[in-house]
Amino acid sequence: MPACPQCGQENPAGFRLCGMCGAPLEALGSPREVRKTVTIVFADVTGSTALGELLDPEATRRVMGWYFDAMQTAVERHGGIVEKFIGDAVMAVFGIPQVHEDDPVRAVRAAIDMRAALQRLNDELERDEGLELRARIGINTGEVVAGDAADGQRFATGDAVNVAARLEQAAAPGEILLGDATRALAGEAIVAEPVEALALKGKSEPVPAWRLIDVLADVPAFTRHLDTPFVGRSDELVLLERAFTDAAQERAVELVTVVGAPGIGKSRLARELVGNVRDRAHVLIGRCLPYGEGITYWPLAEVVKQLGGETPAARLREILAADEQVDLVVDRVLSA
Incomplete structure (x- = not known):
């Protein structure tokens, strides 16, 4: 299925325009490179050298296989792709092949899940081997040049990739560092604190960075302050x-x-x-979340909660008093 060069959406054969954004679909020919804004995540583990010394090669391979599988699952759950594994490191990209408006937030949430998955693995390692692995993670957003997604070429290159890798290297074990653009684009969805500008290898000027503190589970719509006309x-x-x-x-x-x-x-x-x-x-504002589980009725749930105040269930039952299935409706909507 050909992918749209503009938004990355796959389209059925024969479509001349993208069914998602309406952009013209070019005839398949030689692979082409595209410039796009993406968010890159680099994650590396500390303690893997000690792991290799204490375990035999088969056990080490099994543990690292669990680690890589857990990292890939966390990335893909939030709509990203693992571009490659480099030794003990993982490079993931959000925005290839398909761009999402919330790619920076998705990347940050994936990083939190990656760290949590590693902790679950550590519970077993500490019990069985007395070992602990800790992750350092760097996240950066910027322009890259990527291969044509329609041809399966997703390799991304650019300064944004290099900065993400340097942020990961500068992070302390267990820490997640964000580039300035990622922090700004994630906006009200995260809590982060500035760290001293980093002198990164290959950069002529110190690079602003932020330490991730938390990701907020539910941020109301239209909370970001806008100064631009x-x-x-x-x-x-x-x-x-x-x-x-x-x-x-x-x-x-x-x-x-x-x-x-x-x-x-x-x-x-x-x-x-x-x-x-x-x-x-x-x-009243209800949002359709871009991804997740159990979100079918999320927009209705938000509207009902705004309308009902502290007693949304009672308010919804009052509105639907004549409906025979009022209890079922209330349960499904407010369980979102």
């Missing part, structure tokens, strides 16, 4: 405000779908609409 979407904003006016006047539902490539400004457009109508309407 809203430009280039005035016509679309007028259409949205017109739909709102029609709904208010006719007391009827108006459904508007905003479609566009990642990063084009869909969330900013919706945010501007919310700001413009908030004094004329009770605004």
Whole structure:
């Protein structure tokens, strides 16, 4: 299935335009390189040398195999790919072949899961061998040149890759260091503290870095403060405000779908609409999470919780009092 050169979405044979973003699909020919913004994760373990001294080669291979499998599972759970294993290190990329708007957050969450998976492995190693492995992780976001995803060529090169590797090398065991761009793009979804700018090998100037403290499980929509002016979407904003006016006047539902490539400004457009109508309407916001388990009813759950305050179940039962399946609906929606 050919992949879109713009967003990486795979499309059925015969499609001339991408079914996700509408970009033209080029005829398959010689592989082409693409420039794109991705987030790179480097993870390495400390203590593997001692492991090799104390265990025989077969046992060492088995332990490292468990480690690599656990790291790959954590990366792929969040939508990334493991590009390669380098000795004891893992290099993963988020944004190849398909770009997601939240790739930096996905990468940070994957790093937390990688560290947790290593701890579970350590529980067995400490019990059986008296050993402990600890991970150092570096994460950076930036432009790279990657092979054509449609041809299976996903190798990424660029300064962003080098900086991610240097951040990993500068991290202490058990520590996750973030590049400045990753920290900024992850925004309100993470808690991080600045560390002293790092003098990294190959960089002429010290590189700003951040130590990851925590990843927040649930961040409300539209929490990031924006200082940049809203430009280039005035016509679309007028259409949205017109739909709102029609709904208010006719007391009827108006459904508007905003479609566009990642990063084009869909969330900013919706945010501007919310700001413009908030004094004329009770605004409820429900988000469709991009991935995860048990998230089918997540948007409804968010809306009901905003509407119901401290007693969302009671409020939902009041709204659906005439429905025979009210208990089933309340259980499924609020369990999201």
